[in-house]
Amino acid sequence: MTGIKRLTNFGLELKSGQERRRAKLLNLALILALITAALFSTFFVFLAPKSSFPVYLVNLLSFSGYLALYLTHRWLATSIAMWIAATVLICQVIVVSILFGTSVLNQVFILGLPVLTVLIAADTDLKSIVVATLLATIIFVALNSLDIPGLADNFSTGLHSQIQTSNIIATFAVSFVIALYYRISARRAEADAERARDRSDGLLEAIFPNAVADRLKAAPGAEIAEKFENATVLFADIVGFTNHARILTAEELVRQLNVIFSECDLLAQAHGVEKIKTIGDEYFAVSGLSENTTDHADRMLRFAIALCELTNRLQQDLWPGLQLRIALHSGPVIAGVIGKSKFSYDVWGDTVNYTARLVRHCHPGEILASEAAYSVLRDEYRFDAARPLDLRDVGEISAYPIIFPNNRTIND
Numbered sequence: 532m533t534g535i536k537r538l539t540n541f542g543l544e545l546k547s548g549q550e551r552r553r554a555k556l557l558n559l560a561l562i563l564a565l566i567t568a569a570l571f572s573t574f575f576v577f578l579a580p581k582s583s584f585p586v587y588l589v590n591l592l593s594f595s596g597y598l599a600l601y602l603t604h605r606w607l608a609t610s611i612a613m614w615i616a617a618t619v620l621i622c623q624v625i626v627v628s629i630l631f632g633t634s635v636l637n638q639v640f641i642l643g644l645p646v647l648t649v650l651i652a653a654d655t656d657l658k659s660i661v662v663a664t665l666l667a668t669i670i671f672v673a674l675n676s677l678d679i680p681g682l683a684d685n686f687s688t689g690l691h692s693q694i695q696t697s698n699i700i701a702t703f704a705v706s707f708v709i710a711l712y713y714r715i716s717a718r719r720a721e722a723d724a725e726r727a728r729d730r731s732d733g734l735l736e737a738i739f740p741n742a743v744a745d746r747l748k749a750a751p752g753a754e755i756a757e758k759f760e761n762a763t764v765l766f767a768d769i770v771g772f773t774n775h776a777r778i779l780t781a782e783e784l785v786r787q788l789n790v791i792f793s794e795c796d797l798l799a800q801a802h803g804v805e806k807i808k809t810i811g812d813e814y815f816a817v818s819g820l821s822e823n824t825t826d827h828a829d830r831m832l833r834f835a836i837a838l839c840e841l842t843n844r845l846q847q848d849l850w851p852g853l854q855l856r857i858a859l860h861s862g863p864v865i866a867g868v869i870g871k872s873k874f875s876y877d878v879w880g881d882t883v884n885y886t887a888r889l890v891r892h893c894h895p896g897e898i899l900a901s902e903a904a905y906s907v908l909r910d911e912y913r914f915d916a917a918r919p920l921d922l923r924d925v926g927e928i929s930a931y932p933i934i935f936p937n938n939r940t941i942n943d
Contacts, residue, residue: 538562539712542605552716553609553651559712560647561601561616563705568594574697585630585682593623610659613651617644617663621670628674632681635694638674639702641667646706650713739876740805740820743868756867762819763831763861763904764882765804766890767795767838770854772812788812790849794841802834807878813890814838817878820866828861828907832933835859835898842896856893858930860886860901888922889930898933905931 539558546554568590596619604612620640627637648663683691735744743755769775769791776784788809795814799806803824807815816834819827835857842853862882868874885901893899905914909931917929 542602545605546609550609552720554604554612555716556647556651556709556713557604557609557613557616558601560651560705560709561597563708564597564616564620565594565601567701567705568597571697571701586627589623589626589630593619609651613648613659617648620644621666624670625674628681629679630681631683631694633674633677633679634681635683635691636698638671639698641670641674643702643706647709650709739868742821743876747868754868756865757820758863758865759819760863761827761861762817762864762878762882763827763859764864764878764886765814765816765818765831765835766858766886767814767816767835768856768890768893769812770856770895771852775850787850791841791845791853794845795838798834798837798841802837803830804834807876815878815883817864817866819861820864820878828859828904829911831859832898832900832904832908832912836933839896839898854895856890856895857898858886858890858893858901859898859904860889861903861907885922885925888925889920892918892920892922892930894932900931900933902929902931 539555539562541558543551543554543558572587572590597616600612600615600619604615607615621644624638624641631637644667645660645664648660652659683694686694732744732748735747738744739747746753746755779787792809792814796806798804799816802818804816804818805820807817809815816831818824818831818834824830838855838857842855846853860882862880862885864878864880864882866876866878868876889899889901899918900908900914908914913934914931915934917931920928920930922928
């Protein structure tokens with residue numbers, strides 16, 4: 532099987548995609564033509580040695596043409612190479628029919644021409660398919676109508692019948708093998724395309740919220756921009772990251788960040804929160820990017836508490852003294868997809884800017900909620916007294932540190 536694959540892949544280094552598939556089919560057809568020419572020469576050596584020289588001559592010329600094309604068509608367009616092969620086949624059929632007569636049915640080989648053209652040209656070259664079909668039909672009908680006498684008229688009835696049968700079987704066998712190979716190749720191409728689609732869909736679902744991923748799959752390249760009147764934004768910042776990074780190698784730093792943020796991703800997924808991106812050592816997430824999400828603030832606070840529990844565990848196994856500063860704020864946001872070759876899903880608005888500034892005022896290991904988030908969560912969770920802050924470009928505000936959940940557990 533490996534040998535067949537190598538032969539059909541020969542000379543395809545310069546071709547790709549659909550052109551490569553068509554060239555592989557042409558390679559297979561040329562290989563079968565070479566084998567057929569060699570077998571018929573051998574056949575006549577044993578069964579009709581007196582008539583073998585004309586057969587040798589015709590088959591030698593045809594063999595040379597097919598072989599030359601097999602070795603050189605990598606530099607040609609597949610459609611041009613296909614018509615060169617078709618020309619050699621037509622000349623071979625006509626010359627052999629004139630030499631041996633039409634009674635041995637050598638002309639049936641011409642019926643393989645439209646089959647080969649249909650499989651190679653497929654839906655890319657309808658004109659070639661029509662021309663090849665008409666040409667094969669005209670040549671076949673003309674040779675049958677002429678009833679040309681030839682060397683075969685001197686053969687015995689048994690040999691005559693054997694040659695007829697061999698020509699018919701060879702024609703159908705070659706056409707069947709090419710069609711079967713085409714079918715197998717088509718199924719493999721479909722399977723590869725399906726796997727590629729699954730990988731692409733998986734990548735979209737990993738980057739975008741499900742609703743956005745579904746829209747992009749249905750309409751690739753579509754412009755996506757939405758405004759959500761009420762969502763909750765979280766920024767989580769690693770405390771002491773700069774100093775910690777100085778004592779680590781690049782590999783160690785990336786490994787530790789990967790462990791931390793991968794765990795954050797799992798928690799975000801478990802709490803129904805959308806991770807937007809990481810910005811350096813900060814984790815940016817939003818809850819409420821769905822029309823059906825009304826408990827976005829509650830989800831986000833549960834997620835924030837889970838992040839604090841995560842840091843406690845990772846302090847033992849990964850990063851001694853690891854702590855996060857976490858800020859929450861609720862309000863309107865705008866979300867959308869930007870970019871072409873390297874697209875991303877992002878969220879913008881005053882709510883995002885407010886949260887990014889609020890996290891700078893958090894104490895290590897603290898979850899700090901804005902007035903807007905606090906007003907939604909205060910009946911369900913306990914908060915410390917309001918802390919007055921002066922937020923850049925915002926002014927005087929009040930923020931509320933979370934103490935612990937009230938009247939419920941984290942896993943309720």
